Amino acid sequence: MYDCRGADPRNRFLVDRLWPRGVSKAEAPFEEWLRDIAPTPGLRKWYSHQVEKYPEFAARYRAELSSGEPARLVRRLRELSAANHVVLLTATKDLEHSSAAVIRDQLQSL
Numbered sequence: 859m860y861d862c863r864g865a866d867p868r869n870r871f872l873v874d875r876l877w878p879r880g881v882s883k884a885e886a887p888f889e890e891w892l893r894d895i896a897p898t899p900g901l902r903k904w905y906s907h908q909v910e911k912y913p914e915f916a917a918r919y920r921a922e923l924s925s926g927e928p929a930r931l932v933r934r935l936r937e938l939s940a941a942n943h944v945v946l947l948t949a950t951k952d953l954e955h956s957s958a959a960v961i962r963d964q965l966q967s968l
Contacts, residue, residue: 870945871935873958875902878949888947895931897957898922912955919960936965 870888875896877883897905897919905915923932938944944965948958 869938869942870947872947873961874948874950875899876949888945892931892935894927895923895935895961902957907950907952907955909952909955916960916963919957920964923961923964932961932964935961939965 868889872878872886872888872891872893873895875893877891881887896902897915901915901918901922905911922928935944935946946958946961948956950956950958953959
């Protein structure tokens with residue numbers, strides 16, 4: 859499911875809205891599930907991992923990340939990443955066209 863080798867578990871964060879299949883909550887290989895940073899269900903369903911929609915998905919998702927709880931979580935991850943290596947975990951197969959890629963770009967943009 860995840861490739862977490864070598865990363866400190868205290869710096870791993872699941873950034874999906876849905877809990878990944880086959881992963882026990884008791885043995886989760888990450889520190890925290892940041893469910894509220896994930897795209898809203900409506901945006902996730904609209905995108906449906908159709909690569910041709912990715913540019914529009916990324917723009918809409920960046921807008922979601924700019925306010926409320928998602929914005930607070932982005933700020934928190936940015937602060938953590940300034941001092942430590944942070945690993946964003948997702949169950950998606952296409953990392954470059956995922957919500958995790960948008961979050962990564964947001965963290966690296968400042």
